[in-house]
Amino acid sequence: MGTTDRTYPTNAYARHKETPYPKAKWGMVIDQDRCIGCWSCSVACKSNNNVPLGLWWNRILTVGENPSGLDIRTTGGIDEPLGEYPHLTLSYLPVNCFHCDNPPCTEVCPTAATYRREDGIVMVDWDRCIGCRYCMIACPYGMRVFNWGVPDQVPANDPVDTGTTYHVGSPAKPPRPKGVVEKCDFCYQRVDNGMQPFCIEVCPARARFFGDLNDPSSDVSQLVAHGAVTQVRADLGTEPKVYYIPPKQRGGGTEGEQITSLFVNPERRYLSGTVEKPGS
Amino acid sequence: MTIEGTSTMQDTARGKFSPAGRAVVLALLALAIYGLWAWSYEISNGLAVTAMRDVQIWGAYIALFMFLVGASAGGMIVASIGTIFHIDKLAHLSRYAIMVSLATITVAGLSIFPDLGEPQRFWHMFAYANWTSPMIWDVIVVLGYGFFNLAYLWIHTRSDLEARYHWLAFGRDTSGHPNAARDARLILGFAYFALPLAFALHSITAFIIGTQPSHPYWYSTAMAPLFISSALTSGVALVLLVLLGLERFGRLEMGADARRWLGGFLAVSILLNFFIIIAEVITIAEGRVTGDWAGLAQLTLGSYAWIFWTEVGTGIVALAMVITPRGRASRVSVAGASVLILINVALERIQLIVGGLRYPNLGYQPGISLGTPQGLTTGGALTTAGAAGPKPFLPTASPFVPVAHYAPTWLEWSIVVGLCALWGLLVAAGIRYLPLSVPRIAPAPAPAGSPAPIRLSDSPSPALGHTMSDSPISLPISATMSSAATSEAAPPTMSNMSDTRPPWMQIYIDGFSS
Numbered sequence: 001m002g003t004t005d006r007t008y009p010t011n012a013y014a015r016h017k018e019t020p021y022p023k024a025k026w027g028m029v030i031d032q033d034r035c036i037g038c039w040s041c042s043v044a045c046k047s048n049n050n051v052p053l054g055l056w057w058n059r060i061l062t063v064g065e066n067p068s069g070l071d072i073r074t075t076g077g078i079d080e081p082l083g084e085y086p087h088l089t090l091s092y093l094p095v096n097c098f099h100c101d102n103p104p105c106t107e108v109c110p111t112a113a114t115y116r117r118e119d120g121i122v123m124v125d126w127d128r129c130i131g132c133r134y135c136m137i138a139c140p141y142g143m144r145v146f147n148w149g150v151p152d153q154v155p156a157n158d159p160v161d162t163g164t165t166y167h168v169g170s171p172a173k174p175p176r177p178k179g180v181v182e183k184c185d186f187c188y189q190r191v192d193n194g195m196q197p198f199c200i201e202v203c204p205a206r207a208r209f210f211g212d213l214n215d216p217s218s219d220v221s222q223l224v225a226h227g228a229v230t231q232v233r234a235d236l237g238t239e240p241k242v243y244y245i246p247p248k249q250r251g252g253g254t255e256g257e258q259i260t261s262l263f264v265n266p267e268r269r270y271l272s273g274t275v276e277k278p279g280s
Numbered sequence: 281m282t283i284e285g286t287s288t289m290q291d292t293a294r295g296k297f298s299p300a301g302r303a304v305v306l307a308l309l310a311l312a313i314y315g316l317w318a319w320s321y322e323i324s325n326g327l328a329v330t331a332m333r334d335v336q337i338w339g340a341y342i343a344l345f346m347f348l349v350g351a352s353a354g355g356m357i358v359a360s361i362g363t364i365f366h367i368d369k370l371a372h373l374s375r376y377a378i379m380v381s382l383a384t385i386t387v388a389g390l391s392i393f394p395d396l397g398e399p400q401r402f403w404h405m406f407a408y409a410n411w412t413s414p415m416i417w418d419v420i421v422v423l424g425y426g427f428f429n430l431a432y433l434w435i436h437t438r439s440d441l442e443a444r445y446h447w448l449a450f451g452r453d454t455s456g457h458p459n460a461a462r463d464a465r466l467i468l469g470f471a472y473f474a475l476p477l478a479f480a481l482h483s484i485t486a487f488i489i490g491t492q493p494s495h496p497y498w499y500s501t502a503m504a505p506l507f508i509s510s511a512l513t514s515g516v517a518l519v520l521l522v523l524l525g526l527e528r529f530g531r532l533e534m535g536a537d538a539r540r541w542l543g544g545f546l547a548v549s550i551l552l553n554f555f556i557i558i559a560e561v562i563t564i565a566e567g568r569v570t571g572d573w574a575g576l577a578q579l580t581l582g583s584y585a586w587i588f589w590t591e592v593g594t595g596i597v598a599l600a601m602v603i604t605p606r607g608r609a610s611r612v613s614v615a616g617a618s619v620l621i622l623i624n625v626a627l628e629r630i631q632l633i634v635g636g637l638r639y640p641n642l643g644y645q646p647g648i649s650l651g652t653p654q655g656l657t658t659g660g661a662l663t664t665a666g667a668a669g670p671k672p673f674l675p676t677a678s679p680f681v682p683v684a685h686y687a688p689t690w691l692e693w694s695i696v697v698g699l700c701a702l703w704g705l706l707v708a709a710g711i712r713y714l715p716l717s718v719p720r721i722a723p724a725p726a727p728a729g730s731p732a733p734i735r736l737s738d739s740p741s742p743a744l745g746h747t748m749s750d751s752p753i754s755l756p757i758s759a760t761m762s763s764a765a766t767s768e769a770a771p772p773t774m775s776n777m778s779d780t781r782p783p784w785m786q787i788y789i790d791g792f793s794s
Contacts, residue, residue: 053653054679055334061644078646093644104494110419111401112410130404131327131397134415136337140494142640142648146337146397149328152653178326179397233641236493 020192024119025101027213027241028186028197029223030094031260033248034207037062037079037092041199041208045096048187048198050169052151052176057143057184058096058199091247094207096199097122097143097184098232098240105135105144114181120213120241121186131179140236144183151176186210194271206264211271213241219263227259295531297712305708308701315698318691319394327397329691334651336637336684340692341395343629344699348388349422349485350507350625353515355381355429356478357545359436363471368721369537375436375716376532377519382429383706384518387699389422394695414487425481432470433714435463440715482507489632496571497578497636502560509556512549514625516542517618522707524615531711535720536609543608546617550599574639584635587627594624638684647682 037060045051045058062078081088099122106114106122113128114135124135136144153175172189176182187197195201200210211218216225220243223229229243245260297305322329332339358377362370393399409416434441434448439460442449483504489495490503520542526532561580564572579588601607601617608614640648688696710716 054650056649056680059646059649059680061642061646064644080645093642095642104492106410108413108415108492109410110413110415111404111408113404113408128401128404128408129398130401131399132395132415133337133397134413134488136334137489137637138492138494140641142334142642145334145649146651147326148330148333148397148651149326149653177398181397 019117019119019121020194021212022118023214024212025214025241026099026120026186026191027211027220027224027243028096028099028200029209029220029227029229029243029245029260031207031209031227031245032063032091032093033245034205034260035060035092035094036205036207037090038204040202040204041094044198044202045184048169048173049185050153050173050175051182052147052153054152055145055147055182057145057182058094061093061095063091063093089247093232093244095141095143095232096242097186098141098238098242099184099186101239101241102237104138104140104236104238108134108138110134117188121188121191122183123185123188124181124183126176126180126182129180131181133181135181140233140238141240144181146181147176147178150178191271195269196271201268206268207260209260209263223260223263297708298529301529301708305705308704308708311701312698312705315695315701318694318698322394322691322695323399328652329689331686331689331692333681333684334648335640335681336634336686338395338633338637339686340630340688340696341391343626343633344696345388345391345395346485346507346633347514347626347629348384348391348703349481350511350629351514351518351622352381352384352388352425352429353478353482353511354384354519355379355432355515356474357512357516358519358542359432360471360474360478363468364475367541369535369541372718372720373519373523373534373538375433375714375718376523376526378429378433378436379710379714379716380519380522380707381515382426382433383703383710385422385426385429386706387703389426390702391696391699414484414491418484418488421477421481421484425477428470428474428477432467432474435466435470437715439463440718444715478511479508482511489636494641495636496569497575498632500560502556506553506556506560509549509553510625510628513546513553513621516546516549517621517625520546520614520618521622524611524618526711527611532717533720539611539614540605540608543602543614543617546614546621547599547602547608550595550602550621554595554599578635578639579631582635582638584631584638587631587635591624591627591631594620594627598624634684634686638686640682640684643682645682646678646680648680650679650681653679 039060042056042058042060046056049057051057060078062080064080064082079090081090083089099120101120103114103116103122106112106116109115110132111128111130113125113130114122115125116122131146133146136142136146170187170189187195187199190197196210200208209219209223211220213221213224215221223245224243227243227245230246231240231243234240296302330339355378358370359374361367362374393402396402405416405419411417438449486504486507489498490500493499520539523532523534523542524539527534561576564576567573579585598617598620601613601620607617642648
């Protein structure tokens with residue numbers, strides 16, 4: 001860890017003035033009925049983005065009782081159903097940064113190290129972050145994570161250190177300095193090259209959808225229009241761009257019509273819709 | 281420059297510390313150096329050595345910062361309010377109060393640095409300032425208040441500073457009557473400027489947390505008034521403690537009337553503090569908005585409720601100690617109330633920061649990642665390669681928590697103690713090296729026949745016409761002390777009062793009738 005002789009570009013994560021799709025407004029739709037809580041997206045995210053040990057950009061929350069307030073459940077666990085037998089339900093809330101249109105985090109960052117790109121992706125510039133963690137205070141959703149110690153990875157993602165000739169994850173995500181904030185960035189290095197974020201590609205249940213909310217023909221636009229979507233704590237005025245299709249089959253019953261089944265795209269690596277793939 | 285022991289005043293102000301005092305200073309120095317070492321340890325190992333994690337984002341350092349910012353209000357209360365409202369009995373305490381404020385705001389500013397993950401990038405705040413962030417405004421106002429206090433102290437003391445440290449006059453003639461008149465005018469101007477600046481300081485510090493709708497516990501209009509009222513209580517309590525301590529060790533004669541006035545101010549501030557808390561609690565309790573209601577339940581019944589109730593208890597006891605004239609007449613009672621109020625405000629800040637961050641908005645299991653490879657053991661029998669090889673690890677506990685569990689680590693305590701020791705050192709240095717001691721204005725007799733106030737246009741007394749730049753030892757001031765000592769027995773009349781006070785004080789107390 002910590003060698004200066006990186007094989008990565010040192011400022012690969014610095015602010016982009018120009019984005020390949022300036023007219024786009026990237027968003028995500030997650031079908032809670034489809035999510036099986038397997039954490040594949042979380043692990044894929046950690047791997048692709050070189051997220052250090054103990055930090056998670058992408059988590060699968062098990063929907064429980066009373067998400068805020070005094071009597072928060074501390075004894076429950078993941079995969080624990082809600083309700084009393086035999087009326088049990090189990091649903092998941094996969095969360096990553098919501099890339100709010102009105103992000104409270106960029107507003108409070110004293111150095112503008114976290115900022116909103118013109119295509120709506122909220123970024124963190126690790127070379128500018130001073131580690132005050134005010135953005136983590138401002139984020140109502142707890143999506144931001146901090147490198148409290150020296151970022152540790154197993155295996156270490158620096159080929160110079162490990163003596164290996166390969167590295168895990170994207171070269172666009174270099175080793176972080178300690179003491180900076182990081183979070184999901186919709187895999188901007190993939191999106192900028194016409195690819196879906198990695199969590200979309202790996203989801204075995206195909207519960208996640210990603211696309212351009214400004215393009216009415218995209219999956220996400222149609223799902224937002226017709227899927228009775230909700231946002232997490234939309235009352236805070238942050239306008240999150242990650243939408244959820246809430247679970248419908250509470251307490252068992254027959255399998256209903258799933259609107260998302262109309263949109264499951266066999267091609268999951270590349271962006272769909274009218275977005276042109278660069279270089280194709 | 282100065283010959284020690286030439287005047288009573290110089291003796292009092294420049295008197296060296298006793299052996300016990302020197303031992304205390306040495307202990308403070310050792311603690312401050314230990315704190316510095318602890319900070320260097322934290323820099324090399326990262327903030328993982330603290331108990332803060334991704335749920336408990338801020339901890340002891342921010343609580344200390346907010347406590348010290350509040351406690352730096354003493355200069356505003358004693359010096360500025362005293363000057364603007366012509367409270368004679370506080371005039372001789374102004375310099376001490378400003379010095380305490382300066383030390384407190386300095387340490388407050390420094391206490392931010394151990395909280396930063398990348399302290400060496402602090403300059404980014406100025407290079408890439410984002411003006412929508414309350415933190416930028418707070419940095420500016422803390423720096424502004426610090427430099428303002430420095431200038432305020434310099435203006436207050438420069439006529440005497442020149443005698444001691446000639447270079448501190450920056451080549452300007454600061455002695456003599458016209459200069460004293462100019463200084464008095466400046467002091468009045470500074471006093472008028474200090475009040476809004478201090479209000480801005482406490483409000484903007486409150487806005488850092490009070491403008492966050494993601495934390496219903498904090499998101500309140502009452503936060504800024506609460507910070508003002510707690511700044512008044514803790515500011516006056518801190519100055520009172522320092523002054524009573526100085527009085528105890530014979531370095532200052534505070535005066536019973538000043539103590540009574542400050543004790544009364546303390547009582548009124550405690551009442552104001554209670555008023556704001558009660559108004560907030562009643563509004564939330566009647567409203568029953570889910571988030572606010574949960575915050576209130578957390579405050580009064582949750583796992584940190586004991587802090588809140590200790591806060592209420594210390595406030596009530598302190599109020600009882602200073603609310604009666606009899607209580608304010610007793611040094612022990614006033615000092616005890618001050619200690620209780622400092623505990624009260626410190627607990628309030630801990631309650632705000634630690635309690636306010638305990639529950640994340642999305643409290644579903646498994647919660648928020650901790651941000652350190654906690655729960656993973658590396659190495660052990662599975663290690664096959666050397667240090668350069670891949671490190672195997674075993675998961676032993678969840679790296680997620682849904683609720684924060686925070687108690688500062690020994691390292692956080694070390695840095696907090698080191699910063700407090702630094703505050704003690706700064707105050708001790710101020711007492712030891714700065715000319716803070718000025719003669720007290722004895723209470724004037726009942727204005728029978730109300731003699732005309734002394735006017736500048738009237739012929740000045742020979743003492744006032746004396747230029748201090750010629751002889752560094754100011755004769756009028758040394759003469760002052762001897763007459764001030766006797767003034768307790770025989771209250772001076774208005775005519776001889778002009779001789780018992782230094783020129784700057786006469787002018788700013790009596791006004792600028794020209």
